[in-house]
Amino acid sequence: MADHFPRPSAPASFPPDRRLIAVGIIRRHDGCTLTVRATEAGVTGSIRPAGAR
Template structure:
C-alpha cells in the first residue's frame, strides 16, 4: 500500500515564514485581559476599564 502521508515541508527545506507572535484580547465589563505569545515567552495583563455609562 502506498504511503499516503505527505509532510508539510519536503525534507531539507524550511518554511519561508514563521510565527512571530500570537495573542488574544478579552473584554468583560470593567476589565480587559491581554495575552501575547512570542518566541521569547508569554506575557499578559489585566487592566481595569472605565466602566459603563
C-alpha cells in the first residue's frame, strides 16, 4: 500500500515584500529580433533587424 501525505490546505504565496516586476521574451528568427515585455504598466514590443541591439 502506498504512503499518503496530507496536502497543504492553501497554496504557497510570496512574502508580501516580493512581487513580479516584469516578464519578457527575446526571439531571433529569419534575420529579425522580436522583443516583448509585460509589466504592471502594460505590454510593449518591437521587431528589429537581427544586427540591431
